[in-house]
Amino acid sequence: MTGGMGTAETTITLNGAKVTGQAPADTTLVRWLREQAHAYEVKEGCNEGTCGTCTVLVDGRAATGCTTLAVQVDGATVETSASLADGEELSPLQAKIWENGAAQCGFCTQGMLMSAVELLRSGVEVTPAVVREHLHGNLCRCTGYQAIVDAVVDAAAEGATR
Amino acid sequence: MTETLSSRTASTTRVVNQAVPRRDSHEKLRGRTRYAGDVDIAGQLHARLVRSPVPSARIVARDASAALQVPGVVAVLFGEDVPNNEIPTNTAGIKGRPLPPSWVLAVERVRYHGEPVALIVAESPRALAAAEALVEVEYDVLPVVSDPERALEPGSPEVHEGGNLLSQWRIDRGDVDRAFAEAPIVVEGSYEAQVVDHAYLELETGIGWLDDEGVINIKASTQEIEHYRRIAHIVGLPDSKVRVQAPYLGGGFGGKEDMTVEPYIALAVQRTGRPVKMVWSRQESLTARAKRHPVRMRYRTAAAADGTLLAHDIEIVSDAGAYPLLSGFVLLYITLNAAGPYRCDNVRVHSRAAYTNNTPGSAFRGFGGMQPVLAYEAQIDRVADAAGRDRVEVRKANAFVVGDRIPAGQRIETAVWLPQCIDAVLEAIGPRPEPSSPEHRVGLGLACNVQPYGRVAWMNDSASAWVGCERDGGVVVRCGVPDVGGGQVSSLAQIAAEVLHVPMDSVTVHFGDSARTPLAGRTTATRQLYMSGNAVLSAAEELRGQLLEGVAQVTGQPVSELTLTEGGVLTPGGVVPLAEVVAMCLASGVAINAMRTYFAPTGEPVTELVDSERIVPDFTFGAHAAYVEVDTRTGQVRPLRYVAAHDVGRAINPLSVRGQIQGAVVQGIGYALTERIVYDEGVNLTGAFYQYAIPTAADCPEIEVAILESGEGVGPFHARGIGEPPIGPCAATLASAVEDAVGARPATLPMLAETVLACVDQGGRA
Numbered sequence: 001m002t003g004g005m006g007t008a009e010t011t012i013t014l015n016g017a018k019v020t021g022q023a024p025a026d027t028t029l030v031r032w033l034r035e036q037a038h039a040y041e042v043k044e045g046c047n048e049g050t051c052g053t054c055t056v057l058v059d060g061r062a063a064t065g066c067t068t069l070a071v072q073v074d075g076a077t078v079e080t081s082a083s084l085a086d087g088e089e090l091s092p093l094q095a096k097i098w099e100n101g102a103a104q105c106g107f108c109t110q111g112m113l114m115s116a117v118e119l120l121r122s123g124v125e126v127t128p129a130v131v132r133e134h135l136h137g138n139l140c141r142c143t144g145y146q147a148i149v150d151a152v153v154d155a156a157a158e159g160a161t162r
Numbered sequence: 163m164t165e166t167l168s169s170r171t172a173s174t175t176r177v178v179n180q181a182v183p184r185r186d187s188h189e190k191l192r193g194r195t196r197y198a199g200d201v202d203i204a205g206q207l208h209a210r211l212v213r214s215p216v217p218s219a220r221i222v223a224r225d226a227s228a229a230l231q232v233p234g235v236v237a238v239l240f241g242e243d244v245p246n247n248e249i250p251t252n253t254a255g256i257k258g259r260p261l262p263p264s265w266v267l268a269v270e271r272v273r274y275h276g277e278p279v280a281l282i283v284a285e286s287p288r289a290l291a292a293a294e295a296l297v298e299v300e301y302d303v304l305p306v307v308s309d310p311e312r313a314l315e316p317g318s319p320e321v322h323e324g325g326n327l328l329s330q331w332r333i334d335r336g337d338v339d340r341a342f343a344e345a346p347i348v349v350e351g352s353y354e355a356q357v358v359d360h361a362y363l364e365l366e367t368g369i370g371w372l373d374d375e376g377v378i379n380i381k382a383s384t385q386e387i388e389h390y391r392r393i394a395h396i397v398g399l400p401d402s403k404v405r406v407q408a409p410y411l412g413g414g415f416g417g418k419e420d421m422t423v424e425p426y427i428a429l430a431v432q433r434t435g436r437p438v439k440m441v442w443s444r445q446e447s448l449t450a451r452a453k454r455h456p457v458r459m460r461y462r463t464a465a466a467a468d469g470t471l472l473a474h475d476i477e478i479v480s481d482a483g484a485y486p487l488l489s490g491f492v493l494l495y496i497t498l499n500a501a502g503p504y505r506c507d508n509v510r511v512h513s514r515a516a517y518t519n520n521t522p523g524s525a526f527r528g529f530g531g532m533q534p535v536l537a538y539e540a541q542i543d544r545v546a547d548a549a550g551r552d553r554v555e556v557r558k559a560n561a562f563v564v565g566d567r568i569p570a571g572q573r574i575e576t577a578v579w580l581p582q583c584i585d586a587v588l589e590a591i592g593p594r595p596e597p598s599s600p601e602h603r604v605g606l607g608l609a610c611n612v613q614p615y616g617r618v619a620w621m622n623d624s625a626s627a628w629v630g631c632e633r634d635g636g637v638v639v640r641c642g643v644p645d646v647g648g649g650q651v652s653s654l655a656q657i658a659a660e661v662l663h664v665p666m667d668s669v670t671v672h673f674g675d676s677a678r679t680p681l682a683g684r685t686t687a688t689r690q691l692y693m694s695g696n697a698v699l700s701a702a703e704e705l706r707g708q709l710l711e712g713v714a715q716v717t718g719q720p721v722s723e724l725t726l727t728e729g730g731v732l733t734p735g736g737v738v739p740l741a742e743v744v745a746m747c748l749a750s751g752v753a754i755n756a757m758r759t760y761f762a763p764t765g766e767p768v769t770e771l772v773d774s775e776r777i778v779p780d781f782t783f784g785a786h787a788a789y790v791e792v793d794t795r796t797g798q799v800r801p802l803r804y805v806a807a808h809d810v811g812r813a814i815n816p817l818s819v820r821g822q823i824q825g826a827v828v829q830g831i832g833y834a835l836t837e838r839i840v841y842d843e844g845v846n847l848t849g850a851f852y853q854y855a856i857p858t859a860a861d862c863p864e865i866e867v868a869i870l871e872s873g874e875g876v877g878p879f880h881a882r883g884i885g886e887p888p889i890g891p892c893a894a895t896l897a898s899a900v901e902d903a904v905g906a907r908p909a910t911l912p913m914l915a916e917t918v919l920a921c922v923d924q925g926g927r928a
Contacts, residue, residue, distance in 0.1 A: 040200040041193025043412070045363040046444040050851035053363050082193040094191040098183050101817035104825065105647025106190025107197070107363040107412030128864070136860035141362050141413050142647050144824030145859040 010074045014039060015083035023070035030054040030065030033080070041082045041110050045139075052138035055111030056080050062118045064111075064137075081110040084117070084162050092160035093120065093152065100154070102147035108140040116152045117162055126156035176728075178660040178879050181817040184652040185666065186410060186645065195410050198383040199367035199441055206369065206437040207236055209430045210290040212280035212297045213450055214272035217308070217484075217519040217844025218319070219301035221270055221279070229282060229296040234289030237433050238297060239281040241269035244429060245398030249421075254490030255329050257769055262322040264485040264522075266396055266425050272301070273321055273484035274521055275846045276450025283430045283438060306844040310481035310516035311458065321484055321517035328482045328515045329490035331497040332771050333569050336508030341473035345464035349544035353459045353537040355893070355911040357481070357839040358832070359848075360454075360526055361856050364412020365447055366422035370430070371437040373405075377677070378428050381407045385414040385644050386684040387676040389421050396425045397432050404428060408644035408674035410651075415829070416525030418646070419686045420452055420487055448854060449846045452487055452524035453839055455480045455515070457496065459537040464508075469549035469556040471542070473508035474569075476500050478534070482515040483522035489515045491618065492523065495530025498570040498772055502538035503580050503612035503783055504560040509569035511772075519844035525686060527829065528889045531613040539609040539894035540907060554584060557610060571773040576780055576882075577872035579809035580610055583785035586807040586868040591787040595802050601795050603927060604802070607899025608787045611890035615688035615883025616779035616876075619765030625693035626680035629658055629701040630755025631709070631747075635730075635740030637664050638755075639671045642679040643694045648885055649818035650690045654698045656814055657878055661702035662709075663726050664740070680757060688883030689762075691814060692779065695878035696760040704756035712747030712754075713738055780876045782883055784808035786827070786891040788863070790899040794928040797915030799835055799900055800863075806891075807868035811875025811882035820867045823888040827865050830892025832857045835912050904928070 006025035011018060014037055021036035028047070033039040033056070045053035047066045054065035057079040084091040090098055093116060103109045112135060119126065119134045131152045132145070140148065189195045226238035241247045248263040255261040268279050280297050284290045305319035312318055313326040320326060342348060368382030378397065380390075387406040394404040406424065423440040430438040442451075457480045464473040478496055482489035493515045500511045515523075526532075546556035561580040567573050587608070597604045617623040628640040639658050645651040655669040662669075672679050682694045710724045713731045717738075725732045730739040738746070747754045765776030789802040806823050813819045836855040839848045848854050875882030893911055900918060901907035905925020908917045922928050 034200075040196065043197075043364070044199075045365065046851040048444065048851055051363055051444075080193065081191075085192045090188065090191055098187050098191055101181075101184065101187070101821045103184075103187040103190050104649070104821050105362070105364070105411060105413045106187065106195055107647075109190055110193055113191075132859040132862070136858040139361075139363065139856055139858060140825075141360075141415070141829065141856065142825045143821055144826070144828040144865050145862050146824045146865045147821060149859060 008071045008074065010070050012073055013077045015079060025071055027070045028066050029068040029070050029073055032070035033065060039080055039082065042080050043107055043110050053108050053111045055114045055138060057114050057118060062115050081113045084113060091162040092158060093117065093155040093162060096151035096155045097148065100147045100151040102143055102151045104142035108138055112138045112140065112148060120156055120161050126153055128153055175660055177656050177666055178814050179812060182656065182666060182815060184649045184818060185655055186652055197364055197412055198369065198381050198409055201369050201381055203369065203371055203437040206439050207283050207285060207430065207434055208287050208290055209281060209283045209426055209438050209440040210294060211278045211426065212282065212294055214275060214277045214279055216272065216301055216303055217275040218304040218306045219272050220304060221268060221272065221299060222302045223300040225298040228298065229293040232289055232293040232296060234285035235282065235293045236285065237283040239267065239429060239433065241265060241267040244396060246396050249392065251486045253486050253488050254494055256327060259324060261486045274519055275844055281426050281429060283434060306519045308518050308520055308841055308844045310479050310518055313516040313518050314514065321519060326517040328486055328517050329493050330514045330770060331494055333497060333509050333511040334771065335569050338473045338475055338508045338510040341508040342464045345472050346467045347465040347545060347548045348462060349541060349548055350462045351537065351540055351544065351909060353540065353909045355457050355533050355536060357456045358454045358837045359448055359839055359854060360415040360417030361854060362413025362415055362417060365444060366442040366451065367440065368423045368427050369437060369439040370427035372431055372435055377403050377405050378431050379405045380424050380427050381409060382424050383411050383418055384408050384424065385418045385646055385686055387642060387644060387674055388681060388684065389424055390676045392421065393424050393428045397428045405677040411644060411646040414646035414685065415527045416529065416686060417451060419525040419684060422451060444851050445849050449849050450521060452522045454526035455482065455489065455492055455523035457533045459534060461537050461541050463541045463545055465545040465549060467549060469546050469551045469559065471504055471506045471545065471560050474501050474506055476511040478513040480515040481518050481520055481523060483518060483520045485522045487522045487524035489523050492530040496533055498568065498777060499531045499612060500534045501569050503562055503610055504542065505562055505566050506569060520841055521846055527886050529687065529886065531886065532890050535609060535611045535890045535894045536897060536911065539898065540909065543898065557584060570777055572775060572777050574781065576874040578783055579870055579872050580783045580785065582870055583783060583807040583809060584610065586870060587785050587787035587805040590805045590866050590868055591803065595789055597791060601793060603792045603794060603903035605790055605792065605899040605901065605903025606787065607790065607895045607902060608785065609891040609894035609898055610785045611887065612781050612783050613887035613890050614778035614781050616692050616762055617687045617689055618778060619763060619776045620767040622764050623683060623693060623762040624759050625682040625697045626757060626759040627682065627694060627697035627701045628680050628755060628757040629698060629705050631740065631744045633741060633744050635744060637662055637669045639669060639698055640679045641673055641694050641698060642675060642682040643690050644674045644685045646685050648822060649815060650685060653691055653814045653818065654694060657695055657698045658702045661699060661706055663728050688885040691881060692877040692883050693760055693762065695881065697758055699878040700758040700760060701756045704758055708747060708752050708756060709743050712750055712752040713743055715750035715752065716746040780882065782808060782887040784887055784891060786895040788895050788899050790896055790903060792900055792903045792918060794904065794922045797918035797922065799896065799913055799918055801831060801896065802863050804863045804865045805868065806888055807870055808884060808887055809870040809872045809882065810884045811877065812871050812873055812880045813869050814879065814881050816869055819869050819884050822884050823867045824865045826888035827892055828857050828862050830889045831862065833911060834893035834896040838912050
């Protein structure tokens, strides 16, 4: 602790790399990721846990970065959408979304991807209904969801986990 | 007009009309796309607005001294600090009465909840938050008017001096009274639609800085980079001293057509000389940014015994909220679309927009073409029922055909594939699902619509584009379109690649920059593909001619012997690669770039009485069908399956067209079933996202799309616009499905449980 109103040194493993920085106690994970770690792929859409654009995986579980404090995840592993592609090459899930036209404005996509990855890794049998239920915390205002649902089902059918 | 017949009649295409993954999506998926809010500049300041907590008040006193004591606060601006605090209004009003301006920062009076009063600039968001509570503004609360019909009554509190009527339009075609007197069928209905929010996921945001030329640069999430002129006026600079860039947007839907953050960023940059970032919160966006107009619509419709429409008599009142913004034009669209896609020779429409102390209304996907669909589709069903005829047949019998005049006077010049769209959705909707319990009822709904694309004719719309070759044979497009997420940029790349016979990957598009890309107008009114697409097509065709000319000059072959083909120019002696073609052009004094401007057809302005040969460039038609299930105990409506068909003329990218239609359907389902902004005497109670129920994936049905291609639009390659049209029929489709399920039809949006339960009671099928 550095005293004052409560600032803690916070270290996370972000997409495989250690990141350390000061985090005031009231700083949300999404702001900390953007401002301290320059992880601009994590988007803020409502700051109240409703829209899901800031969804990241914390120790493998989907969490909204606006309702998680940075200091809460000290020592944790955090994965964002930037971790999925292999350089220029899209991950299998991303490729399905791309081919299917399921990323339009692309803003919800960052959180949507991480919720979908959580589902793909879960081993649950992936049907359209399962995908819709699993993604219900990620709002999208452009695509109508259909192309996203189709892409996740297609990716699961090919055994994709990212 | 610069398009040529040759490419318009091209029968085979390589890139256009193909479902190619969008070029922007790749980087978006990698998380690498930098939206306006993803830019930070070392040394930047942050800015935030202080907004009115009350909907109507006189401002008695303002004091920033305590706020200025907060460490890190650099400046607090009030209206007096703004060089030109009045924002001139640019919309259609009523004859002989100037429209009131809106204000960058309110000085004497606030007229809606959330109106900006002060601008704080500080070193950090934390300092802004601390200072916000310390900017002291004393309000003397004034009477509130929040109902548009009450606002129009004598004695109502005046939102602006001179009365609350902002705008009115009339259509008066044929002999309506006589048609009603003689008609065997007359049906009446009242319909009401609510206030809704765009709810794009990227908030209003931007960053500004001063460059070495003394130009204020603003990179913002906006559908309109050409606000730079307005912004320059506000800060008292020449137009050329403000530059606006729009990187890829995280959605717009009309909500970023008016200015949002831009003037405040410009003021803060001007005042401090430092970079300034501004991000509105979701709560600010919901509370204070302009919304879709709520309307009340009263229809009387007369028909012949066989269901042929004879007359409409329509009264519409729209709530414009506290300032004009684009309300006059939205009301014009409500008026000219009031009778829908059906022929009717006797039509009277009187529409009025009233000021109230609610959030201002302005552009939202559909732009007034949307609200009346609920009404005209219910009316045609009532006519069919009264005539004892099939609702589908009555629609087909009354549908416009080429050459018909819309009630506002303009002739329909391109194909009307309404019957084809109806057939497509009825075929694709499939068998009726079984209800999930004895308490559930399943219903099938159908609705059609018409929506213009392109701007109103007397806006004299134009779009410019530059297309050029690099020396390595690459192609560059420069076009000032903002890409709101609909694939605007990718479609331009497709068009250039098609004409110049290069792969999509060798086309680079520079877009959305008021200083460095040719101006192409706003991404609104379903106009960008139509306007900028035609401009790019024309410039690319010009360039193609130049490339052939260059080869002709060097090789001595006549141009007529040369064709552009994959990889270069085909000559009798073989293919000359594009890089060599470019060299030949430069060696012979032929330019390797072309800039062209596409001009939309123009027309004389109309005032009040809407009767003109030319109001809009063209129209897009469509039909939707859906199954819903109604729980007769709870009134819950669940869409089970949804099919939408639109004639898009020709799909430049079928993938993007499908995406536009599916996305619009879900936005339309939200409008129909769940979304609304709630006011209590002007106080906006919907201040958080969890209070505003936009549909989730789990709420939405499977959505199938039928893309019809009549080949008759006025866009590039005969495309029609498709951005707005598919949101139109959704509410009417679901209302019709609920009626089929329970026997009575909701006429008020959203279709809340109590509304649907009343239909269940009325229908008597529970």
